[in-house]
Amino acid sequence: MEALELARWQFGITTVYHYFFVPITIGLSLLVAIMQTVWMRTRNPQWLRLTKFFGKLFTINFALGLVTGIVQEFQFGMNWSDYSRFVGDIFGAPLAIEALLAFFLESTFLGLWLFGWGRIPEKLHAACIWIVHIGTVLSAYFILAANSFMQNPVGYTLNPETGRAELTNFLAVLTNKVQLVTFPHVLTAAIMTGGAFVLAFALWHLWRSGTPRADKPMYRKAAKLGAWALLISSLGVIVSGDIQGKIMTEVQPMKMAAAEGLYEDVPEGVGAPFSIITVGTLDGSEEIWALTVPKLLSYLATGDLEGPVEGINHIQERYQQTYAGNDLTEVEDYRPIIPVTYWSFRLMMGFGFAAMIIAAAALWALRKGDGESETRMEGKKWWAWAGATVLFFPLFANSFGWIFTEMGRQPWLVMGLMSTQTGVSPGVGAGTVLTSMIVYTLLYGVLAVAMVGLSLRYGRAGAEQVPEDASYDPSNRSEDDEFVFTY
Template sequence: MDAVLLARIQFASTTLFHFIFVPLSIGLALLIAIMQTMYVIKRDEVYLKMTKFWSVFFLINFAVGVVTGIIQEFQFGMNWSTYSRFVGDIFGAPLAVEALLAFFMESTFIGLWVFGWNRLPEKIHLACIWLVSIGTIASAFWILAANSFMHNPVGFIIQNGRAEMNDIIALLTNEKLWVAFPHTVFGSFATGAFFIIGVSAWNMLKKRDVDFFKKSMNISLVLGLISGLGLAFSGHSQATYLMHAQPMKMAAAEGLWEDSGDPAAWTLIANIDVENKESTSRVEIPYLLSYLAFSEFKGKVEGMNTLQARYEEQFGEGNYMPPVKTTFWSFRIMAGTGGVLLLLSLTGLYLSYRKKLVFSTKYLKWLVPAIFLPFIGNSFGWIMSEIGRQPWVVNGLMKTEDAVSPNVSAGQILFSLISFSTIYTLLAIAMVYLFIRVIKQGPHEKRKDDVSASDPFETGGMEHAVK
């Protein structure tokens, strides 16, 4: 197999697997901070139990996420050395800040929070988990600052054949960063919320600790609704950004080969014929594409054929169209999952308001598999964003085929791909096993003579929680 293809497969697999843990950590950290805050304010012991129970999942997820992140960095340095030499001066800076500031902040305050139960003053201890939550969000910001340069290169000069940073402010005010960051954070909040919602629904169906899980679900449903609305509005801002910054990605996401009419209709589904460069059997919603692109119900969207001719004039001969089918359907899967999450949140809050949530068996059954919807939406959103940028690894500056390591063979990449995939499989099995054990155990009271009874974070407590 081709080394470029294998390197891309390895990058995609490691990043997608790592991206399972990142949004869950961000979402759970916020919800745990909210739960502990409610305990401090209301003095209701159930909120303390909620804080400690859900934090076990957060800590397991955080630990596995750290391991997957290390593996991702290793394969990045191994397979993409040409890219690293070209943009290392820019790309490395925000990643270094993320590691030295944001991740250090997370790990430090996680330690203080875990071992500070009944040792730190109550409000100082509460501040620790809020700082953990802020740290997870800050990590996302700095990583997206690096990624956004790949989509919209700013704040640099080309010198000695390398892109070198000359304006850190431009990098941190990158338009791509400020449309991607809210969307990613709201997606992460939805991930944490629906994890708790799904686990709570399963236990409510089993009639286990109903009051505990009902309160957990109600808090998460509120965050789920806020996240769903945030995803909708931030998604719209991304669409308007694409129109002037990455119009080819926008056209591919719509399967639009020729220029649209004015106003432009948004395509719900279509048969994408890449060979003949046409999209047939389109089901369209009038005016909607113009609104998504221009925030008004008028305006024409350029098609891929028009943009291809323009890019050939600017960059020379070549294929500047991304994989159209992948981009088209990834966008619809992402948007569809977001819509379903918003609908489920609204339904749950309505049922809770009518005091029918516990008795709505069919709805609770839907919520259990809904745990996976945010992960699906996050993954396909990332696929749409990165695949839609092709053939560029840095938009307009470097093509993906030119970014791989010249001295790493296809066989070496294949070996590392198999090795990393094996490690990821073992990690996934271990994490799922631990999660299931904790879910089945539930937030049950321990014996009074059990060291971990009053505090699962005391010596031996975490071990007890997962055994």
């Protein structure tokens, strides 16, 4: 394999791995803040125990997300130096603000929250975890602003002397139409993932016969909170995703056509169908059998059941004419890998809907508050599998969503401005990239073992007991209050 392919594989592997932690961080920080706020209002020690329990799991996830995130920016200079030189003037602003404002906001106030139990006023302590959540949201916004420029470049001018894109309107970058719809989509998907995280651990303790009977109502509360968070945020995912599809059709029509494997134009008044599943050639050019929903693709693309949708072949011809002779493209085929876009789009939706079904089933099973629902769950294999899988479904949905977003943009690094093959570092050979990819893969494997080990250890242990009066002054703090993670 050449350096270009290896560099793409490395960036893809590290990005997907890192993004496992991002939505959990955003969503779980919100739910932990809600738990602590509910405890402060009700003084119910069960909510305090849940706050500390999920706060510990959140901290483990935050640490792993921090470590893996550093590698992302490192790769820009290592494997994608030409790309970094081209967009550095534009990427520098949002990424610098993300690091100097959002990240330091998260890390500083997370430290205050972790070690502030009994040391700072109660309301101020609760405010710390809310600020941590705000920091994660701001971090997502600025990073997405940089990514949205790659999808729909705005607020720039090309300098013919330096061959670089130079920032002319930072506000335009922050209010990019792609950014304004991508941000709520990512945010609600993250809350969906956080809800699934809480639901997963709560269901496991409800199913587990070893969980103390007195703790069952506590985990019932957590399960209902997680399930409601998952379901409510999923509505936001659906609405924002629908709007995002129409914006995507406007700025990246090839991506929408590739999502369906639609090769020929569908004129206005006909209505393009959306296939749930297709059997045919690998690239989707020839269909043998398909289960379709009539006119749904036209609605997803235009908001009209009979709206026109451009096909891959037409868009390919148009791009060949538009970008002919552009030194920063150097490509002739503007089609992404159709099987990847087609199936990642459906897997994204499929895993999301599967998580919604489990959340709805959990709420139905927990609808009674007399203790019978917790008893019915105990020992039932269905709930064991539900707790084991519901966490991964939103995670996989998030990952396939980003795979679709980034792979569907190919062969562009920056849509219409720079192709992927022109952005790779010219002085980095295949051997160098392969070596670093092996090192990162081994390192990430070790981190994965540590993450799973710590999560299972503290997750199985469950929520620690707290003093009966639920007071947390320095005289009754235990070692666990210091959030020490050692074996």
